[in-house]
Amino acid sequence: MILDRKTPPIFQEINNVNVIPAEELLLKNKLLLGYINAGTEKVLKIELIFDTGIIDSPSPAVAHATAYMLDKGTSKYSANELATKFDSLGAYIGAEVSYEKTILTVHALSRNVEEVIKLLLEVVTNVVFSEQELKTYVNNQRQKMKVNLERVSYVAKKRFPALIYGKDHPYAATTELEDYDELKLADIQAFYSTNFLTEQTRLQVAGDVNQGVLNLLMSSFGQLRLKAAIENEFLPSNLPEAKKLKIKKKNAVQCAIRIGKPLFNRSHPDYVKMQMVSTILGGYFGSRLMANIREDKGYTYGIGSAVVPFRNTGYFFLTTEVGVDVCEAALKEIYYEINRLQTEEVTDQELKLVKNYVLGSFLKSVDGPFAQMDKYQLVKDNRLNYTYFDDYIATVKSMTKEDVIHLSNSYLVIDSLSELVVG
């Protein structure tokens, strides 16, 4: 029998995705511990999540420096001693800050977990911020930023939030080179002492989490002294009118393009469907923008779009880098594709494809204990519950052709989009 290579094999649609809810323990000091015991390797990921980030800080430079310095020395150990201890245990420690939170993460081998937890507790209880560490940090960051400012894509990413939100908006805050000259250790200490280790702090652990690990975490982190949380009220400010901005960069061989506008957070009724619209436009390899601007015209190596949610707001953007000679042509095609979404119905075939693609990505995004833990974090960060994911799947499946036209006409009106070109 000759093999039929033209007809695709029969496939099954994804009907349900098993999101395993994390279990929770409330420690005696009110610290909430979320945990997932799963996975095949003898490893764990422990995260301490502080409910404070760039929007709560006096400046993004302070928020970033504080996060960087969280594991750079305690009253007992110098930065080097700490790093040597974690490294010797085969553990990785690091902190990251975003607009809304700061996360201190440790990756550890099960066989060393007891010592790692002890050390992590030392870091959290006895952190010391030193001038010497700040000096190293400032120097390295300044150099790094100077290099980054030579990149058109970096400049576009850095300047875009202020364009769509207005420069004084909390989600438009960004660090300038001069800010490093102003950075004071006292500001970092003050930010840390008021905003960290509040009752909103959470602990998460995923991987090889047996009862022994839980006991260790309860007895050690249960002793942390937590202060009452300060709720920062989010005051929506007036958003500026959409505008076009061109930032010149001499000798650039490509220009970076960013186009977009403020939208909404995950709780908005149109959030999931707008994500679908963005996926159709530029959210995957076969998207409209990729098909036209990369695969048909060859103007770019890549182009994409996304809806980014924050706790209180969100935004839509699309981004690409194209040859300077085809910048105008690329812009024309981008707006052509947005217009096409607003005026032509998507085919059943395309809509079905995007739905399946989105559900497949979702399935992949819950693969393994660390990915499952990210879902728990999403629920906690956004003050949602696990039914969010069932709703998500149902909403994806219920999306119609009319929805695409309606939403792209509601939220992607071309005159409402700001445009930034760097190059």
Add this chain to the structure above:
Amino acid sequence: MIQYEKFSLENGLKVLVHTDKTTPIVAFNLLYDVGARDENEERTGFAHLFEHLMFGGSENIPNFDGPLQEVGGENNAFTSNDITNYYITLPKQNIETAFWLESDRMKSLAFTDKSLEVQRSVVIEEFKQRYLNQPYGDVWLLLRPLAYSRHPYKWATIGKEVKHIEEATMDDVKAFFYRHYRPNNAILSVAGDVTKVQIETLAKKWFGDIPAGEKLVRALPKEPEQLLERSLTVERDVPSDALYKAYHICSRTDENYYVVDLISDILSRGDSSRLYQRIIKEQGLCSNVNAYITGDMDEGLFVLTATANDGVSLEQIELALLNEIELIIEQGVTQEELQKVKNKMESAQAFGNTSVLNKAMGLAIAELIKDADLINQEKELYAQVTGEQLQTYAKRIFKPTNCSTLYYKSKK
């Protein structure tokens, strides 16, 4: 321990299967034993351009990505100097779609002029985006021809120059395909909630009728021993001066590979490493310093890189780096230091194994290097490395005559 099973089809396709029942996702990794090192010097960048063309439709399937996305899958690929690797992740119930798609493009590509024309432009934009329009983006375009005089590692995967990509013809494309993209030149690795029987049935069904190609024996010019120190100074529009020093080292299959990998870790893995502590923290010379090995299949490079702080000369930094090298050669490393980097290695491997895609890819690459089982042996191979071996090997490679230095200066 990654359990796996292995079999071959009659046409020479090697297949590896790893069962992991805990995940709803299957990883399907197809490695072709062809990279930029197999290119003609007058036609560089071809292996990578070809990777792009593999997405331009095949004999029976006009579009590769659409049908995969439709079943909830994702894919990507990369080209290195040694290999071209294609990978797919998709829901386990739809695994057959991966076999259908990958086997059709191995059987025969569509070879349309449009696809060639567009992908040439896309790759030229990639060349600009990654190598020309980035500060320090051309470092490897400069360092490779400095360090290598004969071996094809002297050109980068993207190619020596844009012109080679512009000049690629359809005849070149076809010849390259039928020479290198044959089942006997490929390794398929599948990881996820699958069984050997299931994968064997699917592999025979979809790949079984693809004819084997000519058996290829790689005979690349060997890089002669470097006898004289080499250096190059360039000026560019960048904010800081930077230094790059490249030393010739062993191949990926050599027993010293594990030794030299740990030397680079001692120097620069993590904040407690020697270079970070001394050159950045204590001496304040650099904002960034790194030591790593290229890990190539043929004899590769040990690379030291550093970005100067304002007011610090590259000569000062070079002295400081050479001093650290000298310390290893003269005094070796401590037991604690050695144990530390071994533990970090163990941890990195264990975390790598938490993803089915990493496992599938790791198995295929191990099979290419020597044997898939290498993936399970490496922990022990690293554990066995001694301080004496480190010191001896450091003495062997860190000689001025074995080094190529690039002084990358800021035009200010």
